[in-house]
Amino acid sequence: MKNLKILLFTSFLIIFIISCSDDKNSPTGPAAGEIEIGPLLLSQEGILEDANTQLLVKIEIPSGIQITDSFLTINKLDENNNSIEAIGQLFDNGSLSNGDDIAGDNIYSGLFNIFESSAGTIRLQASGNAQFEEGL
Numbered sequence: 001m002k003n004l005k006i007l008l009f010t011s012f013l014i015i016f017i018i019s020c021s022d023d024k025n026s027p028t029g030p031a032a033g034e035i036e037i038g039p040l041l042l043s044q045e046g047i048l049e050d051a052n053t054q055l056l057v058k059i060e061i062p063s064g065i066q067i068t069d070s071f072l073t074i075n076k077l078d079e080n081n082n083s084i085e086a087i088g089q090l091f092d093n094g095s096l097s098n099g100d101d102i103a104g105d106n107i108y109s110g111l112f113n114i115f116e117s118s119a120g121t122i123r124l125q126a127s128g129n130a131q132f133e134e135g136l
Contacts, residue, residue: 038060038061039059040057041057041059042055042056043055043056049116049117050117052114053115055111055112055113056099056109056110057074057090057099057110057124057126058099059090059107059108059126063106064132065131065133066130066132070091070093071089072090073089073126074086074087074126075087075127077123078123087124088112090109091108091110092104092105092108099111
């Protein structure tokens, strides 16, 4: 087996309900030496300004790829896709307290309380370390 550090990059955008806008420049691809796995799945497409909003975030890891840590990290990105803040972790542990339904199904999930004081776009990215089966 071959160990590779990967970036589960899916700068999936959350558009605020207060001011919806289209960002034709996103999502962006991974940086050199990193591998894109798939999109983040979000429980909703927008959040309210100046209000706590609970957001369920999931990502399905394709077969043949194993996450070497027990979690993936969700980061908030700036407009240039640079990480500005870690907001939490995704787990595949079957614990409903973090939003995961079934342990070991390669769907990593996390529940996050999001608060934004101004309208705009939020960019999220999942990252972690993975192990690939040889021949993939």
